[in-house]
Amino acid sequence: MSPGLKARVLAAAAAEPSPTRAAVRRRNRLISLVAAASGIGAFVLFAALISGSHLLRLGGEVMPQQHVERPVWLVVTTAGGAGAVAVAALWLALSRGRSMLGRSPRRLLYGSVLIPVSLLAWKLTSSIAFGDAMVAWPDRPGERCLSLSLLVAAGPLLSFLAIRRTTPVQPALNGAVLGFAAGACAWIAVDLWCPVAYVPHVLLGHVLPLFVLAVAGALLGQALLSVRRR
Amino acid sequence: MERYSKGDEAAFAELYDAIAPRLLGFLRKATRDPFTAEDLMQQTLLHMHRARGSFIAGAPVMPWAFAIARRLLFDNTRRRRVERRLFSDAPADDNRRTYEPTAPAALADELLHVRRLEWRLRQRLDDLPESQRTAYRLLRQEGLSLKGAATVLGTSVTAVKLRAHRAYVALRAVLRDAEEAS
Numbered sequence: 339m340s341p342g343l344k345a346r347v348l349a350a351a352a353a354e355p356s357p358t359r360a361a362v363r364r365r366n367r368l369i370s371l372v373a374a375a376s377g378i379g380a381f382v383l384f385a386a387l388i389s390g391s392h393l394l395r396l397g398g399e400v401m402p403q404q405h406v407e408r409p410v411w412l413v414v415t416t417a418g419g420a421g422a423v424a425v426a427a428l429w430l431a432l433s434r435g436r437s438m439l440g441r442s443p444r445r446l447l448y449g450s451v452l453i454p455v456s457l458l459a460w461k462l463t464s465s466i467a468f469g470d471a472m473v474a475w476p477d478r479p480g481e482r483c484l485s486l487s488l489l490v491a492a493g494p495l496l497s498f499l500a501i502r503r504t505t506p507v508q509p510a511l512n513g514a515v516l517g518f519a520a521g522a523c524a525w526i527a528v529d530l531w532c533p534v535a536y537v538p539h540v541l542l543g544h545v546l547p548l549f550v551l552a553v554a555g556a557l558l559g560q561a562l563l564s565v566r567r568r
Numbered sequence: 569m570e571r572y573s574k575g576d577e578a579a580f581a582e583l584y585d586a587i588a589p590r591l592l593g594f595l596r597k598a599t600r601d602p603f604t605a606e607d608l609m610q611q612t613l614l615h616m617h618r619a620r621g622s623f624i625a626g627a628p629v630m631p632w633a634f635a636i637a638r639r640l641l642f643d644n645t646r647r648r649r650v651e652r653r654l655f656s657d658a659p660a661d662d663n664r665r666t667y668e669p670t671a672p673a674a675l676a677d678e679l680l681h682v683r684r685l686e687w688r689l690r691q692r693l694d695d696l697p698e699s700q701r702t703a704y705r706l707l708r709q710e711g712l713s714l715k716g717a718a719t720v721l722g723t724s725v726t727a728v729k730l731r732a733h734r735a736y737v738a739l740r741a742v743l744r745d746a747e748e749a750s
Contacts, residue, residue, distance in 0.1 A: 358575040362621030438632035506635035507722035565639035
């Protein structure tokens, strides 16, 4: 080992201040608040522009003279279930267990499969109990739900990447799981706003954005979370 | 690391003493270039310094350090490849191939044979895919457990076993050939 190496490393570290654990916790709390505010803000803005500031839509005109309405308990059940999945997704994506290298790739892969599958399964099984919600809505193919999901999830996804900062192992996979977690959070807003449970609509408007966000998360994860020489 | 993450600045020197020798050994074997190895070790420790605030209490430090070092090694290799492509007039500077052991002619035949064998083994190890080579090094040279090596490589224990086994088979073949030749 070169004689001056230790002195060089210590001097370089001293010249570059780094936050302590307490400072990182404070910063992460602030970023979480920004994430929540950006998601809720995007939802309110979208509702104001598209549906006259209605954050909760129980029903609507399927076609002229046919009105379908969701019971409140169905909204509570679907949004509550989506909330539980979102909490589990956030736990998987943001907590690293007891290792600095995060969760194993196998667990992350299982999570990537389980998040969209459980959200879709919950939405459909809850809606089956209320048959009218499953009917086709010709004028609602799902593009508004798609844009709502992406709009609501964009801020949280960037915030989650900022909280995670770096990961030396599997940055793309970690980024993809962060994308799924952001999508799961947005799913709650979409559940409140959209009364449609018609399967093609749900696949296009509710499930597809999860995968779009996962791909975006993977690309951003590879670019931002990778360990690189400075 | 725990003390350093809480803000005890003096703990970084102790952290250096605890991990630098192993880290440098790993990087020297991987790069075969002491200057690059020292540079990468410095970068690894600075990365740990920057990330100290996110250190999980009680988390093992060495697998984390090895994983960062391995990523920086990839990054360094990629940069060198790009530089070589850009400055193709410059002489080839593949630091992984610069090892040329010199056996003094005066030494006994046996020593020469051992040196040649060592050189062949190193060459065979260099020719292995990176994943197999690193799995072998982490298990055999750094003494990491299967689980620790799997964490560093971001894969399963079974995959590490398979990669290390393939490396052992390749190295054993070199030893067998040398035995037959002698």
